Amino acid sequence: MSTPVYGRVSIEGIHAIALNRTGGVSRPPFDSLNLASYVGDDAKCVAANLDIAKELVSASKISIMNAEHGSKVHFVSESGMANPGDGLVTKQVGLALVALAADCVPFGLIDPVNRVIAVGHAGWRGVLANVMQSLLDEFVANGADLSNTQAVIGPAICATCYEVPTQRVELFRTVFPEAISSPRNLDLTAGVKSVLIGQVGEVHELTGCTFENPDMFSYRSAAGKPTGRGGLVIAISNSLNLES
Numbered sequence: 211m212s213t214p215v216y217g218r219v220s221i222e223g224i225h226a227i228a229l230n231r232t233g234g235v236s237r238p239p240f241d242s243l244n245l246a247s248y249v250g251d252d253a254k255c256v257a258a259n260l261d262i263a264k265e266l267v268s269a270s271k272i273s274i275m276n277a278e279h280g281s282k283v284h285f286v287s288e289s290g291m292a293n294p295g296d297g298l299v300t301k302q303v304g305l306a307l308v309a310l311a312a313d314c315v316p317f318g319l320i321d322p323v324n325r326v327i328a329v330g331h332a333g334w335r336g337v338l339a340n341v342m343q344s345l346l347d348e349f350v351a352n353g354a355d356l357s358n359t360q361a362v363i364g365p366a367i368c369a370t371c372y373e374v375p376t377q378r379v380e381l382f383r384t385v386f387p388e389a390i391s392s393p394r395n396l397d398l399t400a401g402v403k404s405v406l407i408g409q410v411g412e413v414h415e416l417t418g419c420t421f422e423n424p425d426m427f428s429y430r431s432a433a434g435k436p437t438g439r440g441g442l443v444i445a446i447s448n449s450l451n452l453e454s
């Protein structure tokens with residue numbers, strides 16, 4: 211049975227779900243749970259897939275990250291494509307936030323006490339730009355307390371599969387040595403985690419390799435051909451049922 215759910219973290223009516231590429235309606239090469247409208251997929255299929263994502267987290271609206279591989283983040287309270295940036299924060303009940311990714315690292319923040327949530331997206335440029343810290347700062351500016359906060363890190367390309375030019379690895383040497391796994395390999399997840407650990411209360415890892423797992427979208431395994439985007443969806447649920 212093909213499920214859209216790779217892994218989930220639910221805390222007091224706030225749900226974060228890392229998505230598989232399965233369980234949606236798009237046709238190849240976007241099969242099947244593609245959430246990105248900018249990759250060439252049928253708009254009706256993307257809309258239907260966004261409805262599936264909303265339902266998974268019991269939300270009625272969804273704000274979609276418009277990633278640009280930088281460190282800009284936005285507070286959002288409306289549905290639709292957000293302004294360009296790599297992080298979204300909301301306090302809106304029933305508004306899902308989605309970080310689109312296909313090898314980059316999607317991550318989320320949950321403060322169940324102050325009812326604030328956030329999602330971020332970091333590829334190698336985002337880690338270097340420290341979008342993680344930008345998101346934590348915006349999260350706190352909107353009332354979150356990091357000592358209550360639980361972070362979720364979704365699946366991304368693993369260090370072994372993420373071989374890059376040595377010059378790119380060198381860019382990390384002084385600013386993000388945590389993200390270097392060999393002179394030719396970057397561990398983006400470790401880079402993201404190094405900023406979250408020690409600042410938030412707890413980090414949940416729904417990690418796995420998007421390149422190796424055929425049930426996930428991978429930009430690298432598509433090798434230049436069009437493919438979809440999955441990622442991480444999070445919402446303060448509409449439902450009054452606070453089971454966790």
Ligand SMILES: [Zn+2]
Nearest residue numbers: 368371419422
């Ligand atoms: Zn891998």
